[in-house]
Amino acid sequence: xxxxxxxxxxxxxxxxxxxxxxxxxxxxxxxxxxxxxxxxxxxxxxxxxxxxxxxxxxxxxxxxxxxxxxxxxxxxxxxxxxxxxxxxxxxxxxxxxxxxxxxxxxxxxxxxxxxxxxxxxxxxxxxxxxxxxxxxxxxxxxxxxxxxxxxxxxxxxxxxxxxxxxxxxxxxxxxxxxxxxxxxxxxxxxxxxxxxxxxxxxxxxxxxxxxxxxxxxxxxxxxxxxxxxxxxxxxxxxxxxxxxxxxxxxxxxxxxxxxxxxxxxxxxxxxxxxxxxxxxxxxxxxxxxxxxxxxxxxxxxxxxxxxxxxxxxxxxxxxxxxxxxxxxxxxxxxxxxxxxxxxxxxxxxxxxxxxxxxxx
Numbered sequence: 001x002x003x004x005x006x007x008x009x010x011x012x013x014x015x016x017x018x019x020x021x022x023x024x025x026x027x028x029x030x031x032x033x034x035x036x037x038x039x040x041x042x043x044x045x046x047x048x049x050x051x052x053x054x055x056x057x058x059x060x061x062x063x064x065x066x067x068x069x070x071x072x073x074x075x076x077x078x079x080x081x082x083x084x085x086x087x088x089x090x091x092x093x094x095x096x097x098x099x100x101x102x103x104x105x106x107x108x109x110x111x112x113x114x115x116x117x118x119x120x121x122x123x124x125x126x127x128x129x130x131x132x133x134x135x136x137x138x139x140x141x142x143x144x145x146x147x148x149x150x151x152x153x154x155x156x157x158x159x160x161x162x163x164x165x166x167x168x169x170x171x172x173x174x175x176x177x178x179x180x181x182x183x184x185x186x187x188x189x190x191x192x193x194x195x196x197x198x199x200x201x202x203x204x205x206x207x208x209x210x211x212x213x214x215x216x217x218x219x220x221x222x223x224x225x226x227x228x229x230x231x232x233x234x235x236x237x238x239x240x241x242x243x244x245x246x247x248x249x250x251x252x253x254x255x256x257x258x259x260x261x262x263x264x265x266x267x268x269x270x271x272x273x274x275x276x277x278x279x280x281x282x283x284x285x286x287x288x289x290x291x292x293x294x295x296x297x298x299x300x301x302x303x304x305x306x307x308x309x310x311x312x313x314x315x316x317x318x319x320x321x322x323x324x325x326x327x328x329x330x331x332x333x334x335x336x337x338x339x340x341x342x343x344x345x346x347x348x349x350x351x352x353x354x355x356x357x358x359x360x
Contacts, residue, residue, distance in 0.1 A: 064129025088167025
């Protein structure tokens with residue numbers, strides 16, 4: 001008599017797709033049709049899936065927010081010093097694994113590290129507590145980052161962690177250090193970490209209005225906006241990243257976006273309006289409050305988010321190594337650009353090799 005173990009579980013998988021799955025399938029089909037209509041001569045619509053095998057670890061901050069760490073274990077026999085990767089504004093963990101060649105995550109795994117990709121409050125993997133309120137970059141820096149590092153160190157068995165952080169995550173690391181929230185970093189590779197901000201007068205005025213008037217409790221639907229923009233992106237230059245292939249740029253928009261919390265946007269707008277990286281109160285200059293830390297700072301000549309000179313005070317304050325990339329290097333190119341493995345990943349790996357003993 002059959003025990004039923006080989007029968008389909010219709011309680012979990014029905015014959016008709018769930019409503020969310022159906023809407024997602026219709027949306028994917030619409031985007032694909034739009035792409036083919038707008039670009040009939042091109043076949044590679046967008047990269048669709050992660051290529052590096054990852055597992056998930058859950059962590060929880062002290063105020064109840066929970067989110068994921070995406071983990072790539074070290075190769076057999078490797079020492080496995082932990083590396084925490086952090087993504088930029090409006091992005092997700094996929095910035096590190098979307099590239100079919102494996103991305104920075106797999107590159108560092110292949111160099112013997114245990115890799116953990118950090119998502120935080122407001123990201124697609126996060127779950128808020130019942131009483132969750134508005135939050136700022138300071139909350140990500142002083143609550144989520146320490147909780148994520150707790151989880152990494154507990155899982156890896158090391159006492160310190162190496163960090164490679166891009167854009168907003170790099171700024172969060174700097175805020176955490178300035179506010180005394182994190183002393184367990186062995187070394188940090190900071191990719192596009194703007195600490196000075198300059199903009200045309202019109203943009204500065206707009207940033208001032210956003211910082212003053214945007215409700216911190218709002219969530220801006222950036223993820224859906226990025227998905228809708230996919231068919232109109234021909235190459236990475238459309239996103240300010242000329243070295244990134246069009247298929248990767250479109251895949252990043254379709255699969256790698258996150259919504260923006262109003263409190264985070266308000267703080268970033270204040271940086272732009274006032275011209276400097278500060279805490280949420282606007283009173284603490286983050287660069288002058290930095291404490292010593294081995295650091296590698298990576299900047300791109302054509303990065304609109306961190307243009308030449310925007311990280312110079314940080315380099316001077318930390319006496320950091322500075323990898324200044326030339327023309328054609330935009331904001332995403334250091335992660336998804338065609339030359340990123342040779343020009344960026346390899347120096348980051350060598351820098352971590354120099355400091356990996358500090359993890360013990």
